Amino acid sequence: MDDRTGRCISCGFLGARTLYPGLLEVQSWHRAQPALEFHVSARTPSVTVAAELMCYRRVTSLREEVEQIETAKELSRGEATELVLNRERHCEKWCEYEPAFDPKEHLVESKARQLDQDRKLLQLRIVELEDRIRQNSDRVIGTPVSGVTVPHPPPPASPVND
Numbered sequence: 001m002d003d004r005t006g007r008c009i010s011c012g013f014l015g016a017r018t019l020y021p022g023l024l025e026v027q028s029w030h031r032a033q034p035a036l037e038f039h040v041s042a043r044t045p046s047v048t049v050a051a052e053l054m055c056y057r058r059v060t061s062l063r064e065e066v067e068q069i070e071t072a073k074e075l076s077r078g079e080a081t082e083l084v085l086n087r088e089r090h091c092e093k094w095c096e097y098e099p100a101f102d103p104k105e106h107l108v109e110s111k112a113r114q115l116d117q118d119r120k121l122l123q124l125r126i127v128e129l130e131d132r133i134r135q136n137s138d139r140v141i142g143t144p145v146s147g148v149t150v151p152h153p154p155p156p157a158s159p160v161n162d
Contacts, residue, residue: 005094008055008062009034009085012095012106016040016051025102026053036066036081053081056103057093 004010009031016024016038024040039048053062062084070080095110141153 004086005096006090007086007088007094008060008091010097011055011091012097012101012110013056013059013093013103014085014097015054015056015103017054018049018051020049023054023056023103024051025100028099031085031097034081034085035078036063037077053085056107059089059091059093 008014014026014031016026016030018024018040026034030038030040034053037050037052040051041048055062062081065084066077066080069075069083070077073080073083075083095106098106098109101109
């Protein structure tokens with residue numbers, strides 16, 4: 001990971017909100033020279049629509065931040081946008097941008113990875129519990145009772161078919 005980890009500029013949840021078709025990917029070329037408002041090609045190459053940068057996970061309002069910095073520091077809209085997108089946030093919801101994935105697809109991927117990690121942890125926990133049960137069972141079964149060691153019980157009998 002590079003020094004842009006946790007920053008909006010490199011996050012897969014940075015989206016371009018449009019009236020139609022809705023939410024689009026902010027492509028690499030636009031991340032290199034960000035602007036808060038811009039025009040993008042709708043899914044049809046000959047049609048462009050107005051778009052605005054947004055955080056798909058709603059961690060922050062990029063528009064509000066840009067406007068505050070623009071006013072407070074007397075910067076141009078472009079300079080303020082670049083400053084906001086490159087701000088070090090240490091965002092817990094940050095997810096690395098993968099070209100050709102829109103924010104919804106990044107969310108699906110992120111949730112799938114989290115589910116896989118949860119499944120692996122659950123499997124590990126089950127193995128640990130099975131080991132502990134086996135150890136406790138061996139200790140109880142092998143404990144002498146009145147000087148006599150209790151043998152392991154025989155396996156259950158097979159059911160008889162009539």
